[in-house]
Amino acid sequence: MSSIALSDAEFAQFQRFIHEAAGICMSPSKKALVCGRLAKRLQHWRLQSYGKYLELLCSGSAPAEVQMAVDLLTTNETYFFREPRHFELLRELAAGARGGRQPFRVWSAASSTGEEPYSIAMVLADALGASPWDVLGSDISTRVLQRARTGHYPLERTRHIPPAYLKRYCLRGTGPEDGTLLVERSLRQRVHFMQVNLNTTLPQLGQFDVIFLRNVMIYFNGETKRQVVARVLSALKPGGHFCIGHSESLNDVSCAVMPVAPSIYRKP
Numbered sequence: 615m616s617s618i619a620l621s622d623a624e625f626a627q628f629q630r631f632i633h634e635a636a637g638i639c640m641s642p643s644k645k646a647l648v649c650g651r652l653a654k655r656l657q658h659w660r661l662q663s664y665g666k667y668l669e670l671l672c673s674g675s676a677p678a679e680v681q682m683a684v685d686l687l688t689t690n691e692t693y694f695f696r697e698p699r700h701f702e703l704l705r706e707l708a709a710g711a712r713g714g715r716q717p718f719r720v721w722s723a724a725s726s727t728g729e730e731p732y733s734i735a736m737v738l739a740d741a742l743g744a745s746p747w748d749v750l751g752s753d754i755s756t757r758v759l760q761r762a763r764t765g766h767y768p769l770e771r772t773r774h775i776p777p778a779y780l781k782r783y784c785l786r787g788t789g790p791e792d793g794t795l796l797v798e799r800s801l802r803q804r805v806h807f808m809q810v811n812l813n814t815t816l817p818q819l820g821q822f823d824v825i826f827l828r829n830v831m832i833y834f835n836g837e838t839k840r841q842v843v844a845r846v847l848s849a850l851k852p853g854g855h856f857c858i859g860h861s862e863s864l865n866d867v868s869c870a871v872m873p874v875a876p877s878i879y880r881k882p
């Protein structure tokens with residue numbers, strides 16, 4: 615626990631900081647979380663107050679520290695095959711595209727530590743056979759992306775992977791890697807990770823057949839949601855599908871896609 619107190623005024627500055635950096639709206643209930651998560655950064659820099667740390671972040675002289683603070687203030691909860699209905703849909707769509715010459719492309723637009731894009735990759739590898747496909751995983755946090763690129767997970771985090779996929783696409787660690795699982799190399803080679811901040815203009819990513827934007831809109835306010843969804847949908851092919859988290863909604867956010875099932879939309 616930090617012995618340095620975070621004042622309401624300092625917390626308000628952190629709320630502004632993370633909103634400007636990532637579009638994230640942090641509620642007042644997050645004050646203790648901010649205090650706890652950033653305490654070690656104050657220790658690292660030997661700073662006596664959160665105000666001094668904010669000065670450092672806003673000085674423009676420590677971009678790596680700004681990234682570190684963003685990493686620490688984002689919530690990265692995820693797991694393999696979360697919200698399974700989306701993976702059933704993906705299987706149907708991919709099976710329909712089997713035999714095509716163009717790669718079937720899927721974007722996991724807030725991929726966190728990689729469980730979502732690797733779940734997508736397992737379904738595509740299975741349903742598309744030898745047909746080409748690729749997956750892009752992106753996130754604002756460089757820390758989660760580093761972990762995602764390894765494709766290496768503790769076994770207890772992999773219990774939702776269907777047994778047949780575990781057998782075909784995952785390697786169980788032995789010896790010093792006991793208790794871990796590595797996503798098979800042929801899959802890892804087709805899943806690319808890159809840092810993308812959805813709250814700013816997107817880089818050129820090409821067009822996708824399916825986009826997953828799940829469990830990230832909950833952190834945005836209405837205006838940010840509208841801007842993020844418009845940006846993301848500009849990368850969806852006409853006829854492409856868009857999946858959002860089950861607790862999220864596109865009401866008053868976008869009419870560029872039509873609902874086809876709960877939390878699943880299609881671009882006309």
Ligand SMILES: C[S@@+](CC[C@H](N)C(=O)[O-])C[C@H]1O[C@@H](n2cnc3c(N)ncnc32)[C@H](O)[C@@H]1O
Nearest residue numbers: 636688692724726754755811812813828829830
């Ligand atoms: C709760 S995780 C969701 C992971 C996965 N999509 C799922 O549903 O399991 C939310 C992710 O969104 C990322 N995120 C938050 N703001 C973002 C932004 N502005 N741009 C890109 N990613 C962002 C966080 O870093 C975090 O990894």
